[in-house]
Amino acid sequence: MSETIRQLAALVGTPVDTLIEQLASAGMSYSNADELVKPSDKRKLLEFLRSQHGKGAAPAVEVDKTPAKITLRRKTVTELTVSGPQGRGKTTVPVEVRQKRTYVKRAALDEQQADPADSEREEALRKLEASRAQQAEELKALEESDRKRREEEARRKAEEEARRAAEAEAQRLADEQARAAAAAPGAKAPEAAADAQRKPDEARPPRKDLPPKAPEKAREEPRRHKPGRGSHRMAETEVSEDVAAPPYIRGELHLSNERRSAPGKRRGGKPQRHGDSGRGGSGGDRHGFSRPTAPVVREIEIGESIVVGDLAQKMAIKAGELIKALMKMGVMATINQTLDHDTAVLVVEELGHSAKRAEERDLEQELLAHSELQGEASVRPPVVTIMGHVDHGKTSLLDYIRRTKVASGEAGGITQHIGAYHVETDKGVITFLDTPGHAAFTAMRARGAKLTDIVVLVVAGDDGVMPQTIEAVQHARAAGTPLIVAVNKMDKPASNLDAVKQELIQHEVIAEDFGGDVAFVPVSAKTGMGIDDLLDAILVQAEVMELKAVAKGTASGVVVESRLDKGRGTVATVLVQQGTLNKSDFVVCGVEYGRIRAMFDEAGRPVQEAGPSIPVEILGLSGSPNAGDDFTVVANERMAKEVAHTRAQKLREARLAKTQMAKLEDIMANMGQTSEQQTLNILIKADVQGSVEALRDALTGLSNELVRVNVIGAGVGGITESDATLAAASKALVIGFNVRADATARRVVNDAGIQVLYFSIIYDVIDQVKQAVTGLLGTEIREDIIGIAEVREVFRSSKFGQIAGCMVVEGIVKRNKPIRVLRDNVVVFQGELESLRRFKEVVEEVRNGMECGIGVKGYDVKSGDQIECFERVEVQRTL
Missing domain, CATH: 1.10.238 (Recoverin; domain 1)
Known part of the structure; x- marks a missing residue:
């Protein structure tokens, strides 16, 4: 310086x-x-x-007077301004930060650390030497105790051998004396011979009230049988001859050696030593071993097929023994493999059992007998199915009839599920089934045609007959149900009723005025024209068909739809066809069973009972049944569980057999291929079971000889962590149809790099997968989620209406972008924002971590909902 x-x-x-x-x-x-x-x-x-x-002399050594340790303290006071509750005012808070640092001179630190290191090393060396000395002493003591134990065992063994030799010699002398006494004239009685067998130093107690002698037949040598091949046969146990039994017990074959002598005592009154017992058992006379007199033969019931593990369990043998027997017969099988009836009978007889064919049970017969109705049949309401092409006005027509707005709850106004509703009109009750009109829901429309009485075919007057219209006609004809054609949109000038009649004649749908049997009714779902005429035509057709059902007795019907609800569990929509369904009844739906905990009508109102042709939602099933399964009311829970488990077992056996056949077919098909077939794995999750089945069938049908679409999994509910893990292991594409992934699943998706696509309209799914499979690359409309806001509280204002107080948890929420409302990761509404404000100011966007007020147009949100803001982007498709 x-x-x-x-x-x-x-x-x-x-x-x-x-x-x-x-x-x-x-x-x-x-x-x-x-x-x-x-x-x-x-x-x-x-x-x-x-x-x-100093004339060049060395400087004197300076004494270091600086302190060995210095402590510095520092205090800083600042002010922090925070917002008040609900944004009202600001508050200044003083913040005081105190810091303390201590600096130690390096020389002093080195001096402190030098001596402890040496002392610790010396202490460690001393402890190590002591430990080695102690270990040597313990090893020496163990060797000494081991030597003494071996010497003691050798001594005991020598004494035991000497004792056994003495006893054998005494026994030999006693036997010789007994034989000599028996050969001499005037032989002694058996009691005296028995006394001669005793040792000289043993005194015989006086015998009193001896039991009668056993008959000679009982003294004969028991018959031996040849040991069997299976482990279920018990090998014969020889009777020990080490201990001589009294004559009156000698003939009892099933008594052990302990029973032949007094319990707990040796003959002669001395206590019995441990180890003197024979092979009969380890305990007293109560737990003696009983030798079987005949092999154990079981009668095994075998159906058309049976799993190896189940067959081994029925024969009470290990699965390994059964697999060995099958290998000797030339059949290679595993524990989970299915055997046909003939092979199972052969291996059962080979192992010494008898087999018989299992009769078709008796549970299904009991179920049919229990479901028999007794009583007079009465007139029931008709079940009407609405069919037609996309956007021809099916749901709008039904809306006008029952005065509700179903289409507003569907994505883009397109029906995605089967809906069941009953309408009370002035002329009677009519039950409607609204089926989706897209081609991908062919299976759902087919189920609707099978459980319906009348089909109403909706055709737009200005559009005419379309491909899905033809498919609806085919399903109705195949089910043998009457057809009524409702020509919709007749309020438009371009509608032409005669043109629709002419087009349907080509598909054998002939109008009444043309000499046919099909009623054509011009209607308008917008103005209500012809609605009364359509209802009259339905009721007239129902009177002609004379629809009747027994209203009293156990109920039975068909499952229309099922889904999983996070708060209520499995919710199944059923249509009662016979009897009366009551709350608390035990029901069987396919392979699922349960007790009805609650019933609701289509408006969500709780009901106590439902008669024929009335659709209701039921809660309490063990799982989600498949749409189209029959349901039946049973007497009790035991019967319901047995029927469900029997059906599940049959379904499992059929699936295993089908899987094995499919594997063989795949091998035979791949033998002729020169190039490896590419596989596109897909995992499907949807909100209802019907959408799952429709998506699986539609996507599987896109396979060709070069690319195979493989649906590795499909289910109902949100995308969970297990679904994401399965997709990551299989390198599969995850498709979420009206469902979303939870936080754990999103973390797995991000870590593994899985592609997850969300859709709300089914033909978008099919188009995108079809383009990927066939190679038709181009631009696509993709929905990118740009922000998520969580509803914390809902406020009602007289000026602005309902306002949701939200916190933006991800991304950005923009005012001019479309939104979706998620409840439990399931889409419940899709629309747009009515307003977006922050502190009474209208803003264009709100970023992550900021609070805002959102007004949703046309829907009432609840606390805990999530508002998802997304945008549609046109991107270049890449395969």
Whole structure:
């Protein structure tokens, strides 16, 4: 650090003139007191002064007087401004930060650390030597105890051998004496012979009230049987001859050696030593071993097929023994493989059992017998199915009839599920089934045609007959149900009723005025024209068909739809066809069963019972049944569980057999292929079971000889962590139809790089997968989620209406973008924002971590919902 001459003079306590003279004497020229002195000049001056006064002697050793440890403390006071509750005002909060740091001189630290290291090393060495010495002593003691134990065992063994030799010699002498006494005239009685067999030092107690002698037949040698091949046959246990039994017990074959002597005592009154018992058992006379007198033969019931593990369980043998027997017969099988009836019978007979064909149970017969109705049949309401092409006005027509707005709850106004509703009109009750009109829902329309009485075919008057219209006609004809054609949109000038009749004649749908049997009714779902005529035509057709059902008794019907609800569990929509369905009834739906905990009508109102042709929603099933399964009311839960488990077992066996056949077919098909077939794995999750089945069938049908679409999994509900893990392991594409992935699943998706696509309209799914499979690349409309807001509280304002107080948890929420409302990761509404405000100011966007007020147009949100903001982007498709 450079200093002026004046500062240096004040520091060393020397006048300025004297310091300038000393610098000049040292060979440095300084004239002004304010000139800076260089550090090198300072060192030269110091050496010059030392040479002048000390004549080059070594400087004295300076004593370091600086402290060994210095502690510095620092305090900083700042102010922080925070917003008040609900944005009302601001509050200033003082924040005081205190810091403390301690600095230790390195020399002192080295001195402290030098000695402890040496002492710790010496202590460790001392402990190591002590541990080694202790270990050597313990090893020596163990060797000594082991030597003594071996010597003791050798001594005991020698004594035991000597005792056994003495007993054998005594037994031999006793046997010789007994034989000699029996051969001599006037032989002794059996009691005396038995006394002769005793040792000389044993005294015989007097015998009193001996039991009668066993008959000679019981004393005969028991018959031996040849051991069987299976492990279920017990090998014969020889009777031990080490201990001689009294004559009155000798003939009892099923008694152990302990029973032949007094319990707990040896003959002669001495206590019985441990180890003297024979092979009969390890305990007293109660737990003696009983030898079987005949092989155990079981009668095994075998159906058309049976799993190896189940067959082994029925024969009470290990699965490995059964697999060995099959291998000896030339059949290679695993524990989970299915055997046909003939193979199972052969292996059962080979193992010594008998087999019989399992009769078709008796559970289904009992179920039919229980479901028989007794009583007079009465007139029931007709079940009407609405069919037709997309956007021909099916749901709008039904809306006008029952005065509700179903289409507003569907994505883009397109029906995605089967809906069941019953309408009470002035002329009677009519049950309607609204089926989707797109070609991908062919299976759902087919189920609707099978459980319906009348089909109403909706055709737009200005559009005419379309491909899905033809498919609806085919399903109705195949089901043998009457057809009524409702020509919709007749309020438009371009509608032509005669043209529609002419087009349908080509598909064998002939109008009544043309000499046919099909009623054509011109209607308008917008103005209500012809609605009464359509209802009259339906009721007239129902009267002609004379629809009747027994209203009293156990109920039965068909499952229309099923879904999973997070709060209520499995919710199934059923249509009662016979009897009366009551709350708390036990029902069987396919392979699912349960007790009805609650029933609701189509408006969500709880009901206690439902008669024929009335659709209701039921809660309480063990799982989601498939749409189209029959349901039946049973007597109790035990019967319901047995029927469901029996059906599940049959379904499992059929699936295993089908899987094995499919594997063989795949091998045979791949033998002729020169190039490997590409596989596109897809995992499907949807909100209802019907959408799952329709998507699976539609996507599987896109396979060709070069690319195969493989649906590795499909289910109902949101995308979970297990679904994401399965997709990551199979490298599959995940398709979410009106469902979303939870937070855990999203984390797995991001880590594994899985592609997840969300859709709300089914033909968007089919078009995108079709383009990927066939190679028709181009631009696509993709929905990118740009932000998610979580509803914290809902407020109602007289000026603005319902306002949702939200926190933006992801991305950005923009005012001019479409939104979806998610409840439990399931889409419940799609629309647009009515307003987006922040602190009473209308804003265009709100970013992550900020609060805002959102007004949703046309829907009432609840606390806990999520508002998803997305945008549609046109991107270039890549395969």
